[in-house]
Amino acid sequence: MTDQAVHVAPAETAEPARNGPHTPLLSVRNLVQEYVTRGPGGIKTGVVHAVSDVSFDLMPGETLGIVGETGSGKSTLARAVIQVETPKSGTVRFQGRDLVGMSKREITKVRADMQMVYQDPFGSLNPRWRVADVIAEPLLGHTSMTREQRAERVDELLDLVGLRPETYRHRRPLELSGGQAQRVAIARAVAPGPSLIICDEATSSLDVLIRAQVLNLFEKLREEFNLAYMFIAHDLATVKRVSDRVAVMHLGQLAESGPVEQIYAAPRHPYTRALLDSVPVLDTMTGVVKRPVALPGEPPSPLNPPSGCRFRTRCPRAEDLCAQEEPVRTRVSDRHTVACHFPLTPA
Amino acid sequence: MRSGARLATMSGMLNATREPAATSNGAAGPILVVDDLRVTFSRHGRVVHAVNGLSYQVRPGRTLAIIGESGSGKSVSVRALMGLLPPSAHIEGSARLDGTELVGLDDKSWRAVRGCQIAMVFQDPASSLNPTMSIGAQLIEAIRMHAPLKRREAAQKAIDLLKLVRLPSPEKRLKQFPHQLSGGMRQRVVIAIALSSDPKLLIADEATTALDVTTQAQIMELLVDIQERLGMAVIMISHDLSLAACYAHEVLVMYAGKAVEHAETRNLFSNVRMPYTKALLDAIPQLSTPAHLQPAIVGGHPPDLSALPEGCAFLPRCPSSTEQCRIEPHLAEHEPEHAYACWHPVSRDGSCTGQKEERP
Numbered sequence: 001m002t003d004q005a006v007h008v009a010p011a012e013t014a015e016p017a018r019n020g021p022h023t024p025l026l027s028v029r030n031l032v033q034e035y036v037t038r039g040p041g042g043i044k045t046g047v048v049h050a051v052s053d054v055s056f057d058l059m060p061g062e063t064l065g066i067v068g069e070t071g072s073g074k075s076t077l078a079r080a081v082i083q084v085e086t087p088k089s090g091t092v093r094f095q096g097r098d099l100v101g102m103s104k105r106e107i108t109k110v111r112a113d114m115q116m117v118y119q120d121p122f123g124s125l126n127p128r129w130r131v132a133d134v135i136a137e138p139l140l141g142h143t144s145m146t147r148e149q150r151a152e153r154v155d156e157l158l159d160l161v162g163l164r165p166e167t168y169r170h171r172r173p174l175e176l177s178g179g180q181a182q183r184v185a186i187a188r189a190v191a192p193g194p195s196l197i198i199c200d201e202a203t204s205s206l207d208v209l210i211r212a213q214v215l216n217l218f219e220k221l222r223e224e225f226n227l228a229y230m231f232i233a234h235d236l237a238t239v240k241r242v243s244d245r246v247a248v249m250h251l252g253q254l255a256e257s258g259p260v261e262q263i264y265a266a267p268r269h270p271y272t273r274a275l276l277d278s279v280p281v282l283d284t285m286t287g288v289v290k291r292p293v294a295l296p297g298e299p300p301s302p303l304n305p306p307s308g309c310r311f312r313t314r315c316p317r318a319e320d321l322c323a324q325e326e327p328v329r330t331r332v333s334d335r336h337t338v339a340c341h342f343p344l345t346p347a
Numbered sequence: 348m349r350s351g352a353r354l355a356t357m358s359g360m361l362n363a364t365r366e367p368a369a370t371s372n373g374a375a376g377p378i379l380v381v382d383d384l385r386v387t388f389s390r391h392g393r394v395v396h397a398v399n400g401l402s403y404q405v406r407p408g409r410t411l412a413i414i415g416e417s418g419s420g421k422s423v424s425v426r427a428l429m430g431l432l433p434p435s436a437h438i439e440g441s442a443r444l445d446g447t448e449l450v451g452l453d454d455k456s457w458r459a460v461r462g463c464q465i466a467m468v469f470q471d472p473a474s475s476l477n478p479t480m481s482i483g484a485q486l487i488e489a490i491r492m493h494a495p496l497k498r499r500e501a502a503q504k505a506i507d508l509l510k511l512v513r514l515p516s517p518e519k520r521l522k523q524f525p526h527q528l529s530g531g532m533r534q535r536v537v538i539a540i541a542l543s544s545d546p547k548l549l550i551a552d553e554a555t556t557a558l559d560v561t562t563q564a565q566i567m568e569l570l571v572d573i574q575e576r577l578g579m580a581v582i583m584i585s586h587d588l589s590l591a592a593c594y595a596h597e598v599l600v601m602y603a604g605k606a607v608e609h610a611e612t613r614n615l616f617s618n619v620r621m622p623y624t625k626a627l628l629d630a631i632p633q634l635s636t637p638a639h640l641q642p643a644i645v646g647g648h649p650p651d652l653s654a655l656p657e658g659c660a661f662l663p664r665c666p667s668s669t670e671q672c673r674i675e676p677h678l679a680e681h682e683p684e685h686a687y688a689c690w691h692p693v694s695r696d697g698s699c700t701g702q703k704e705e706r707p
């Protein structure tokens with residue numbers, strides 16, 4: 001491990017060699033997504049820089065937490081990875097194949113292996129269907145199961161997510177609580193036997209106890225099926241509970257990424273520091289609290305990001321250089337990268 | 348017109364000198380005294396017991412946090428104080444604000460109390476602002492609702508209020524519409540409207556839940572600052588125990604419409620006694636706990652409020668329950684300044700007296 005800054009371009013070429021036993025499951029390189037905003041009459045008024053040059057790798061069975069403020073591009077990144085929207089540029093290699101530019105039919109096949117769970121469980125479940133049909137649907141396209149085998153598999157899945165099959169298989173989504181509906185959405189995602197699940201704020205709308213149960217469920221599924229996750233949430237403590245590594249997004253870019261324990265204990269990017277300092281802390285053993293320290297100012301607009309470092313308008317360490325030059329992602333230690341001209345020194 | 352109308356009145360707060368803010372050492376008497384408050388809703392012949400005998404007091408300059416799971420009656424209990432419940436709600440008990448009984452007030456008296464004495468900030472700033480009216484128009488309408496000010500005077504007050512909530516370039520904001528502001532800025536405007544009435548009590552119902560953690564920290568800092576300057580009493584409702592612990596002087600934990608534990612914040616969290624509070628604490632993810640920790644979590648659901656069982660409402664989910672729990676435990680100060688309702692409080696070191704396991 002070295003503190004010496006080493007430039008990596010493109011990011012994370014320091015990954016273990018391809019095709020070895022440590023081949024990444026997912027390998028994202030230089031991903032860019034932009035949206036054109038239009039005013040009345042369809043006149044172009046600007047370009048939203050939603051994701052700008054994002055690169056990362058995800059190993060089988062590994063969980064990458066993704067944190068950042070609203071609008072930092074987390075959901076856009078997820079949509080580009082799963083090819084709900086085609087990215088403007090960049091590559092998304094999944095199981096060794098580039099998904100960008102694949103035909104719709106091929107993508108549909110890949111989706112058996114790459115599933116998504118959203119924040120609003122009700123929004124992703126057809127209200128007219130019964131729970132059993134909701135979960136069975138992804139099995140129809142991808143497997144040659146008989147009807148009985150499918151019914152059996154649905155019951156297994158319900159059991160797995162902690163819902164008693166006899167009680168729940170005939171219910172409709174609106175007859176479920178938020179936590180139960182999210183479990184159904186998870187059972188549906190797990191049904192085709194994926195190797196990657198992308199969770200976009202999947203526990204954000206749940207109550208504390210239910211949220212903790214669903215987090216435990218994600219962990220159990222990971223252990224059981226060697227699942228990998230991209231776990232997107234704006235709540236840093238929730239992300240820590242399930243992640244191996246964490247990527248901190250700021251205005252479409254990766255500010256910092258690396259092992260979760262290391263980054264939470266000694267963040268190197270001032271933005272990561274600010275996010276962590278914003279979290280209210282209660283030590284549940286002693287009752288001692290730590291009040292948040294507020295980061296002053298508003299996040300800049302993604303329509304017109306600041307020159308140089310996009311965090312400079314709020315950064316307490318900013319200097320002239322920060323306005324002139326965009327900081328390059330730099331490796332500070334094994335699998336830990338930071339994009340900052342003046343990174344914090346580890347305590 | 349939405350919140351503006353609800354929250355409005357102006358009594359010259361910004362210029363008038365107020366009595367010095369009461370300090371938190373308890374010198375001032377309570378501004379709000381809630382006593383055995385009960386709220387039921389009747390629906391299709393079923394009676395939903397949303398609030399079941401809630402009692403607490405809040406003093407000027409102090410913050411009370413009400414925490415608990417979804418559906419435990421937090422919002423209903425404070426909406427009852429604001430006269431914001433639908434006609435299907437039946438309210439019993441007493442809630443006195445500065446001596447005025449709020450339960451059973453007629454509509455006209457409500458308008459006088461609501462707005463000029465209590466104001467409320469809700470979770471979703473977007474839905475408490477009118478999207479078709481400019482910020483200035485909404486603020487000025489709120490200001491002029493009860494104070495006989497000329498437009499120009501009201502406009503000046505509006506600017507002062509926006510400065511008070513530290514909205515950047517307030518003059519410019521007056522002409523803008525809600526959608527032109529970020530979520531955090533919208534919540535500042537909502538707070539400005541709430542403050543336009545110089546309230547003695549501010550109720551913040553999940554006021555920062557929809558915001559980023561960075562914005563939440565800013566808004567909480569603002570609320571604390573304003574509270575100290577104006578000496579307001581604050582009730583904050585939150586799902587987030589850590590947030591409540593950081594900002595409240597006192598914490599009240601609700602379960603199934605009742606207070607189950609209530610104490611000074613430090614006292615409560617350093618010495619949790621009620622198994623339900625303990626269950627909540629065990630469940631919250633913390634920055635400091637190691638990754639991949641899988642704590643045992645209390646299962647089950649809160650009880651059906653239209654068919655509350657006899658005895659302790661937490662019984663079906665409680666890891667420490669015994670036969671005795673079929674008799675309802677009452678909230679009482681079993682220890683100095685620390686009230687809880689439980690026959691078998693968790694032990695001082697924080698461990699449960701019963702065994703913990705995940706229940707289906």
Ligand SMILES: Nc1ncnc2c1ncn2[C@@H]1O[C@H](COP(=O)(O)OP(=O)(O)OP(=O)(O)O)[C@@H](O)[C@H]1O
Pocket residue numbers: 388390395396397415416417418419420421422423424433435586652
């Ligand atoms: N208008 C109504 N008619 C019937 N029942 C209601 C009504 N409003 C609320 N309730 C019920 O009263 C109970 C308490 O609701 P309340 O909104 O106070 O919960 P809460 O603690 O604020 O929850 P959350 O954390 O989800 O905001 C719930 O069971 C709810 O379904």
Ligand SMILES: Nc1ncnc2c1ncn2[C@@H]1O[C@H](COP(=O)(O)OP(=O)(O)O)[C@@H](O)[C@H]1O
Pocket residue numbers: 035036048049050068069070071072073074075076077302
């Ligand atoms: N379809 C779209 N059209 C225009 N702008 C969009 C679209 N989707 C996302 N954006 C913008 O892209 C940025 C990133 O958004 P998003 O990925 O949703 O952020 P996050 O999930 O981190 O909150 C935001 O500024 C958002 O407003």
Ligand code: SF4
Pocket residue numbers: 269270271309310311312313315316317318319322327339340341342343
């Ligand atoms: S590059 Fe400069 S402005 Fe950006 S985070 Fe580092 S110190 Fe701050």
Ligand code: SF4
Pocket residue numbers: 621622623659660661662663665666667668669672676688689690691692
């Ligand atoms: S009274 Fe009994 S059931 Fe209720 S919380 Fe205490 S131990 Fe549990």
Ligand SMILES: [Mg+2]
Pocket residue numbers: 074075076201
């Ligand atoms: Mg999102």
Ligand SMILES: [Mg+2]
Pocket residue numbers: 421422423552
């Ligand atoms: Mg509520």
